[in-house]
Amino acid sequence: MGHGGGGAMSGELVEHVFLPAFADDDLARLADSAVLPLLGGRVAFSTDSFVVRPLFFPGGSIGDLAVNGTVNDLAMSGAEPLFLSAAFILEEGTDVTKVGAVAQRLGEAAERAGVRVVTGDTKVVETGHGDGVYVNTAGVGVVPEGVDLRPDRARPGDVVIVSGDIGVHGVAIMSVREGLQFGAEVESDCQPLHRLVSAMLDVTRDLHVLRDPTRGGVATALNEIARASGVGVEVVERSLPIPEVVANACAFLGLDPLQVANEGKLLAFVDRDHADEVLAAMRAHPAGAGSAVIGECVEAHPGMVAATTGFGASRVVDLPLGEQLPRIC
Amino acid sequence: MGHGGGGAMSGELVEHVFLPAFADDDLARLADSAVLPLLGGRVAFSTDSFVVRPLFFPGGSIGDLAVNGTVNDLAMSGAEPLFLSAAFILEEGTDVTKVGAVAQRLGEAAERAGVRVVTGDTKVVETGHGDGVYVNTAGVGVVPEGVDLRPDRARPGDVVIVSGDIGVHGVAIMSVREGLQFGAEVESDCQPLHRLVSAMLDVTRDLHVLRDPTRGGVATALNEIARASGVGVEVVERSLPIPEVVANACAFLGLDPLQVANEGKLLAFVDRDHADEVLAAMRAHPAGAGSAVIGECVEAHPGMVAATTGFGASRVVDLPLGEQLPRIC
Numbered sequence: 001m002g003h004g005g006g007g008a009m010s011g012e013l014v015e016h017v018f019l020p021a022f023a024d025d026d027l028a029r030l031a032d033s034a035v036l037p038l039l040g041g042r043v044a045f046s047t048d049s050f051v052v053r054p055l056f057f058p059g060g061s062i063g064d065l066a067v068n069g070t071v072n073d074l075a076m077s078g079a080e081p082l083f084l085s086a087a088f089i090l091e092e093g094t095d096v097t098k099v100g101a102v103a104q105r106l107g108e109a110a111e112r113a114g115v116r117v118v119t120g121d122t123k124v125v126e127t128g129h130g131d132g133v134y135v136n137t138a139g140v141g142v143v144p145e146g147v148d149l150r151p152d153r154a155r156p157g158d159v160v161i162v163s164g165d166i167g168v169h170g171v172a173i174m175s176v177r178e179g180l181q182f183g184a185e186v187e188s189d190c191q192p193l194h195r196l197v198s199a200m201l202d203v204t205r206d207l208h209v210l211r212d213p214t215r216g217g218v219a220t221a222l223n224e225i226a227r228a229s230g231v232g233v234e235v236v237e238r239s240l241p242i243p244e245v246v247a248n249a250c251a252f253l254g255l256d257p258l259q260v261a262n263e264g265k266l267l268a269f270v271d272r273d274h275a276d277e278v279l280a281a282m283r284a285h286p287a288g289a290g291s292a293v294i295g296e297c298v299e300a301h302p303g304m305v306a307a308t309t310g311f312g313a314s315r316v317v318d319l320p321l322g323e324q325l326p327r328i329c
Numbered sequence: 330m331g332h333g334g335g336g337a338m339s340g341e342l343v344e345h346v347f348l349p350a351f352a353d354d355d356l357a358r359l360a361d362s363a364v365l366p367l368l369g370g371r372v373a374f375s376t377d378s379f380v381v382r383p384l385f386f387p388g389g390s391i392g393d394l395a396v397n398g399t400v401n402d403l404a405m406s407g408a409e410p411l412f413l414s415a416a417f418i419l420e421e422g423t424d425v426t427k428v429g430a431v432a433q434r435l436g437e438a439a440e441r442a443g444v445r446v447v448t449g450d451t452k453v454v455e456t457g458h459g460d461g462v463y464v465n466t467a468g469v470g471v472v473p474e475g476v477d478l479r480p481d482r483a484r485p486g487d488v489v490i491v492s493g494d495i496g497v498h499g500v501a502i503m504s505v506r507e508g509l510q511f512g513a514e515v516e517s518d519c520q521p522l523h524r525l526v527s528a529m530l531d532v533t534r535d536l537h538v539l540r541d542p543t544r545g546g547v548a549t550a551l552n553e554i555a556r557a558s559g560v561g562v563e564v565v566e567r568s569l570p571i572p573e574v575v576a577n578a579c580a581f582l583g584l585d586p587l588q589v590a591n592e593g594k595l596l597a598f599v600d601r602d603h604a605d606e607v608l609a610a611m612r613a614h615p616a617g618a619g620s621a622v623i624g625e626c627v628e629a630h631p632g633m634v635a636a637t638t639g640f641g642a643s644r645v646v647d648l649p650l651g652e653q654l655p656r657i658c
Contacts, residue, residue, distance in 0.1 A: 002651020006543065006545030008651070035472055043364075047450050077360060089380060089418070120376065130459065136467075215336075216339070321337050
């Protein structure tokens with residue numbers, strides 16, 4: 001508990017664990033807030049807390065999620081992510097080397113994504129009131145001129161593209177947590193998407209909607225966009241890029257792969273005239289190599305998502321009611 | 330747990346609990362990130378998590394702290410606070426009306442401080458892995474031109490001013506948590522300080538250092554500034570505005586009032602030429618009515634804080650080692 005008191009022990013934790021992991025001059029100044037270099041443009045601002053269990057999993061960690069989750073939220077507004085905050089809620093008794101390992105992974109992920117951790121906070125709660133480490137990040141980025149990405153900008157005729165295999169993060173967490181094997185080890189798809197978005201915006205600044213289908217999966221993201229924009233969305237099930245291991249896991253567990261979380265994929269709503277070129281740009285980027293058109297927006301059934309099944313029938317793709325799997329991110 | 334799954338139950342929580350409390354059009358758009366209106370100037374950025382126990386206490390709540398804590402961190406850089414994020418970690422089984430009450434208080438505090446809650450997040454963790462509600466806020470503000478407030482800018486000769494009574498927040502939390510009475514009910518001093526700072530900057534943009542002495546109290550803040558600036562700080566104990574109830578509580582509990590937390594006070598390091606005028610401006614503002622000069626910076630004992638006691642002796646004012654009182658903010 002002493003490490004959360006703001007005194008000498010807090011200072012040691014910051015000096016020996018967090019500062020080396022984030023290596024940032026502005027952070028090292030330890031002011032109450034960081035004053036950023038002048039930003040030329042509209043600022044995008046986002047936050048997420050991360051409570052994933054376990055802290056380390058195949059293909060990632062809570063530190064990677066904390067960076068990529070907020071970076072991707074900024075990227076979905078078309079912003080170039082620049083600065084992150086990192087706030088830790090530590091449970092009393094958590095091994096300091098574990099805290100250090102999380103901070104290290106967070107710092108490395110920030111470096112890979114090209115963002116700086118410039119401000120932070122640490123709190124400590126008693127045993128039984130936390131779970132090792134919870135992390136919150138907030139992010140600041142700059143939106144290029146002419147970019148206006150919003151969930152309410154989908155229009156009938158828009159083509160819906162996904163940037164690759166779906167359901168991978170959720171199945172990776174399930175397999176490690178429940179000790180289940182689905183034929184092959186599955187690694188989380190956790191990755192930053194802002195450079196992919198930048199490549200898409202190089203084709204046209206007039207992308208309509210981007211969203212990363214995290215908790216609640218593709219089904220939730222499509223429903224939210226359909227409602228916000230007042231359009232129908234029609235998905236062709238056969239066109240969905242679902243890896244065999246995800247299909248197997250979902251069949252075994254009785255889950256719909258459309259409702260399983262992703263941490264390194266995006267959905268794009270693009271007008272028909274630009275769709276081919278945007279798809280080509282996505283496939284040319286490592287983070288979008290598996291991109292595929294999965295459906296379109298229609299005037300019919302506004303606010304609803306329908307899927308054409310392999311047998312040619314149509315079914316409603318609904319929001320999951322509650323959680324499939326708690327604490328997936 | 331279902332309310333944290335990102336599906337229909339999450340949507341209901343956001344729609345019925347959080348959106349009404351924060352009443353913001355950009356938030357209501359529910360994009361992955363908020364795109365802010367163009368900001369004219371350098372951006373200050375800060376974050377804090379709040380784990381205070383109990384959630385409601387005399388003079389405030391975790392919602393008030395979550396707003397004022399981050400607003401004040403921005404204000405300590407001289408920034409005008411403009412936008413907040415709000416991220417909740419809820420413990421499974423927490424009464425939704427309690428969550429709503431926290432959100433309500435947070436929204437009201439934001440309105441009083443003149444800041445907008447534009448982006449947010451909710452996670453739910455299992456019973457026994459949280460404690461009702463934890464809140465993280467991050468904040469974005471704009472720093473006026475010519476303002477350069479940093480913990481390493483204190484200089485020998487600077488006058489040290491505190492904006493009012495010290496130790497009040499800590500004693501308020503202790504009294505309600507431990508059920509102790511110290512002669513009178515003590516209300517937390519939790520309040521936003523950015524308008525006070527603005528009044529001070531109207532006197533001179535060349536204030537050297539501002540810091541709000543929260544966890545670890547005035548002792549920690551002074552030590553951090555002394556170290557960062559490489560100056561000595563000398564405090565006159567008799568000049569410290571310590572209310573009788575705080576003095577009584579500290580005597581009873583064996584605490585040093587200099588180490589007790591504040592949530593609505595600031596320390597200012599001001600060069601001698603401006604000190605009188607700054608002090609007058611502070612006293613003219615409701616949040617600084619009790620302002621007092623408490624000491625000065627010296628060339629002797631760089632990095633150290635010394636206090637002249639009532640008997641004319643000198644003692645070292647050290648950092649507290651660990652926590653006096655866990656989860657005070």
